Amino acid sequence: MTVVTWQSGCSACHLRAFGLCQAVQDSRGAACLQSVRHPARFYPPGRTVFAQGSQNVPLHNVLSGWLFSYQLLPDGRRQILQFLLPGDIAGLEPEGAAGITHGLETLSEAVLCAIPRDGFHRLCARCPAVTERCRWMMARDVTLLFERLATLGRRMARERVVHLLMELAVRSSRTTQFADGTRLRMPLTQPIMADALGLTAIHINRVLRELRHEGVLELNHKTLTILDSETLTRLGGFPEGLLELWTQPLPPEQPTQSHATPRRA
């Protein structure tokens, strides 16, 4: 999160190699993106970026920081839907008659780059690579939503906790290095984990205590320490190769390499 990124154009952005911006590497695309996006904006922790029910919500490209999207039930129950890390995008979902069905809030300090919906559609029309990249990112996110469904529907509390921490550790390692191979910044609170995992903060606490006493991991002062990665991998139960979708800057499945229309099929 440098000051350069903060105020200057896309060409100096440290995220150009990640996320959506990866699709606008050429100068024409970068200029087009820069013409439709808003300047990057800083948010303090715990700030609502947009609330559930908002109308005409712009897309939000995460330049730095952690955020989460959530859905509120009428009686106040909250379900956290996804965690957003640098390179992710929020607000792609269509809005119903009652506006967008989820809200977005910061976990840590964050810098976001907003793109209005109509401007984004212009960008997509000009740069097919953006549409393609966007579709790929959404498909990738859906595989993670599937994992999350399996977590909420069919995993025990301790599996849920481990699964979430493993996912976030791998995803965050794309842009943030481990401090010393085992320690990693993890700006989660136990109430947040509870709302993400369908549990209560009290039970999260008990599970973390067990894992700590068993020497598997430690989580305090917003820092995760991995002590027994083998047990963690077993408890988490990720499909092989799934999390690598986040660590590879380029999608393994190259859809179209050239702008020229391919030869007759």
Place this chain on the structure above:
Amino acid sequence: MTVVTWQSGCSACHLRAFGLCQAVQDSRGAACLQSVRHPARFYPPGRTVFAQGSQNVPLHNVLSGWLFSYQLLPDGRRQILQFLLPGDIAGLEPEGAAGITHGLETLSEAVLCAIPRDGFHRLCARCPAVTERCRWMMARDVTLLFERLATLGRRMARERVVHLLMELAVRSSRTTQFADGTRLRMPLTQPIMADALGLTAIHINRVLRELRHEGVLELNHKTLTILDSETLTRLGGFPEGLLELWTQPLPPEQPTQSHATPRRA
């Protein structure tokens, strides 16, 4: 599910006004789609279309019938991820090193139209409308996945059951009419509902008994009878306008419109 649809080309398909095919209404697009797709294929109930871990899975366009996608945990626990109805598409998600992370299975008799991945990418390159339509459908599906996350994480068993039945009733009413305003074909078994809702079939049964005794609904012989729609709407708790995303054949958000929006910091 007529024989005409079954054997002939896209131009005679009754689903041309729905789903992905809506984006290829012109003759050039239809010809392009027809050149990359496989012939429609019939599947009996309970048949696996593709298994979790398959490689290079083609897209599957649902022409008729009900299906579900699922994810298996190593010890055999199963989570149903989504139900697919006519007009939906399966297999869009990217594959990791261990293949696709979910499987697909039929609930009822079904007719599917397969599209190989490379052919689909050629189609997308030729018809930008397909890419756009595909992205919109995925975003729409994500809103439903969000609802499902809230269901699994934060709703009681009876809310889960009602929520699922309401969702499927509205979605299926797009292509299938209610028999008499209250009765609807619903080819679900209680074990299937259990794996979709993170419960056991036994508990599903008890919840359905309660709802039946309270005069809210009945579900037997694969037929849903709605008796108290007000209670159902209250228990289900859908955001206003969300389910209409499935009943409207055209997306309400037209991407080509570009109006000036206030640009505020």
Place this chain on the structure above:
DNA sequence: CGCCAGGTTGAGGGACCTCAAGAGACGTGG
């Protein structure tokens, strides 16, 4: 007719919740 998957009901248990209370961490203002 026999088989088998699904539906139905009961009894007991376990995973997690609710309520309650105190300790620690952090920012704010005096």
Place this chain on the structure above:
DNA sequence: CCACGTCTCTTGAGGTCCCTCAACCTGGCG
């Protein structure tokens, strides 16, 4: 600097929702 409030973390005790196990019934199908 400390007082103070708020949020988070932590632990205990009791309760509840849902699961597990078991049994029997029903309906479709060879």
